[in-house]
Amino acid sequence: MKLLLTGATGFVGQNLLLAALASGRFTEILTPVRDPEKLTRQLAFEGVNPGPALRVTAWQDPVPGDVTHAVHCAGSLFARDRATCFRVNVDDTLRLLAPLPAAARVLVLSSQSAGGPTPPGREARTAADLDTPLTWYGESKLAMEQRLAAERPDxxxxxxxxxLGPRDRATLPLFQMAAGPLRIKPGLRPKAYSWIAVDDLVRAILHAIQNPKSKIENPMGVAAPEPITDTELIATAAAVMGARGRTLALPHPVIRLVSAVVDAVPPLREGTPSLTRDRAREIFPERWVLDASVFREHFAVGPFAGLSETLAATHAWYVRAGQLPG
Ligand SMILES: NC(=O)c1ccc[n+]([C@@H]2O[C@H](COP(=O)([O-])OP(=O)(O)OC[C@H]3O[C@@H](n4cnc5c(N)ncnc54)[C@H](OP(=O)(O)O)[C@@H]3O)[C@@H](O)[C@H]2O)c1
Structure with missing residues (x-):
């Protein structure tokens, strides 16, 4: 079995690569990356010697035609402009997947952002709801799904x-803020979110690509059973660090003002890409809960991790990586 894995230097891809290597099920794992040195450093930090099973290639290298399984995790989450978002998330996806044989089992990570928030008055967004992406990122993921449906329907x-989980760079600011005396929460009311622990996602992906009956709902919502609130997320991050602060709820107009400032100041854009005016549109809805019952019925492998244990493992990894004090 020969696995093509993109995004191996990113959060999900790195966790997937470690699990795929540990499984010993793939004779070769091919990882097209922009920066092979980064991947080498990451594996060395994890104490993993990948051996001959891993073949690291350059991002633009042609993809060989004898791949049997593919998981596409690469993606641009915080591009500076709409064109980059579409180039990476749509064009590169189709370019990478086009040479794969029809028999290859292919799984592509889109995002809840392609669908948008939960429709007003509802518990959860379902597959029957009209897609209403709010950001360039969400629009590009939806465009990717539509191109895949036409060009790679399998x-x-x-x-x-x-x-959530270890090896994510995006949650470091959450822990840094939760460690301090004052924590900021956008909006005056709690917001509800679906979520999933990266280990649960990775196990389900590896199960799905090796399981012949795996296309049941497409695209499919993927989430742990219990949604969380933003207040709970911040409080749990603080609790795993033993931090005791106060949470200050900021009204949305303040967030809008901050995002306009972030857009206008390039170093702020680089430092807080989730606060640009485009990305901030996803901050305002109060419910991002999706119906993932099909996923849980058919793909869950073992019990789902809880929030506290997931954030504790994430925190421990940041400490080990020297990004947070022990
Ligand atoms: N993290 C989440 O909460 C979340 C939620 C829903 C969906 N997703 C989706 O899950 C997938 C994995 O997300 P993630 O959190 O692992 O993202 P990530 O940590 O940002 O990793 C993204 C990966 O894509 C690569 N990449 C980014 N821009 C690229 C470009 N222009 N050309 C080539 N490669 C590029 C990165 O390479 P470099 O290391 O070289 O930058 C990295 O390997 C993405 O498709 C994302 O949309 C993530």
Missing amino acids: AMVWRPPMI
Whole structure:
């Protein structure tokens, strides 16, 4: 079995690569990356010697035609402009997947952002709801899904919500803020979110690509059973660090003002890409809960991790990586 894995230097891809290597099920794992040195450093930090099973290639290298399984995790989450978002998330996806044989089992990570928030008055967004993406990122993921449906209809397309766990760079600011005396929460009311622990997602992906009956709903919402609130997320991050602060709820107009400033100041854009005016549109809805019952019925492998244990593992990794004090 020969696995093509993109995004191996990113959060999900790195966790997937470690699990795929540990499984010993793939004779070769091919990882097209922009920066092979980065991947080498990451594996060395994890104490993993990948051996001959891993073949690292350059991002633009042609993809060989004898791949049997593919998981596409590469993606641009915080591009500076709409064109980059579409180039990476749509054009590069189709370019990478086009040479794969029809028999290859392909799984592509889209995002909950392609569908948009939960429709007003509802508990959860379902597959029957009209897609209403709010950002360039969400629009590009939806465009990717539509191109895949036309050009690579066999591909399984999954829409994860917030993914949490070790090796994520995106949650470091959450822990840094939760460690301090004052924590900021956008909006005056709690917001509800679906989420999934990266280990649960990775196990389900490896199960799905090796399981012949795996395309049941496409695209498919992918989430743990219990949604969380933003207040709970911040409080749990603080609790795993033993931090005791106060949470201050900021009204949305303040967030809008901050995002306009972030857009206008390039170093702020680089430092807080989730606060640009485009990305901030996803901050305002109060419910990002999706119906993932099909996923849980058919793909869950073992019990789902809880929030506290997931954030504790994430925190421990940041400490080990020297990004947070022990
Ligand atoms: N994290 C979440 O909460 C979440 C939620 C829903 C869906 N998703 C989706 O899940 C997938 C994995 O997300 P992630 O959190 O692992 O993202 P990530 O940590 O940002 O990793 C993204 C990966 O894509 C690569 N990449 C980014 N821009 C690229 C470009 N222009 N050309 C080539 N490669 C590029 C990165 O390479 P470099 O290391 O070289 O930058 C990295 O390997 C993405 O498709 C994302 O949309 C993530």
